[in-house]
Amino acid sequence: MSEPTIEGSCHCGAITIRIARAPTSVSECNCSLCRRIGGFWHYLTPAEVAVTGEAKGYVQGDCMLTNWHCPTCGCTTHWTAIDPDYDRMAVNMRMFAPEIWETLPRELVDGASF
Ligand SMILES: [Zn+2]
Numbered sequence: 789m790s791e792p793t794i795e796g797s798c799h800c801g802a803i804t805i806r807i808a809r810a811p812t813s814v815s816e817c818n819c820s821l822c823r824r825i826g827g828f829w830h831y832l833t834p835a836e837v838a839v840t841g842e843a844k845g846y847v848q849g850d851c852m853l854t855n856w857h858c859p860t861c862g863c864t865t866h867w868t869a870i871d872p873d874y875d876r877m878a879v880n881m882r883m884f885a886p887e888i889w890e891t892l893p894r895e896l897v898d899g900a901s902f
């Protein structure tokens with residue numbers, strides 16, 4: 789597996805995220821939380837992601853995910869699964885240089901219907 793070398797960060801720079809592979813599309817979710825965050829998600833395995841800094845977690849109701857944000861600037865940086873066996877997480881590509889993601893296809897995830 790390649791090293792996580794593509795780097796993004798929250799606005800103030802306290803949280804940095806490095807990913808091992810660039811996305812080929814970004815996902816937009818219409819669930820009650822994601823539609824507020826407005827994130828463009830890129831799904832990876834936890835082994836493909838390196839996060840530094842002290843992000844603050846938020847768990848939505850009965851949701852199985854923790855959404856992480858910077859306590860200083862408020863940017864939502866990524867989410868992780870609460871179940872340690874669930875080998876999937878996502879980073880918010882809006883924390884990365886727009887050149888990496890802005891022209892990619894956007895997939896709609898119908899999280900509101902789950
Ligand atoms: Zn920040």
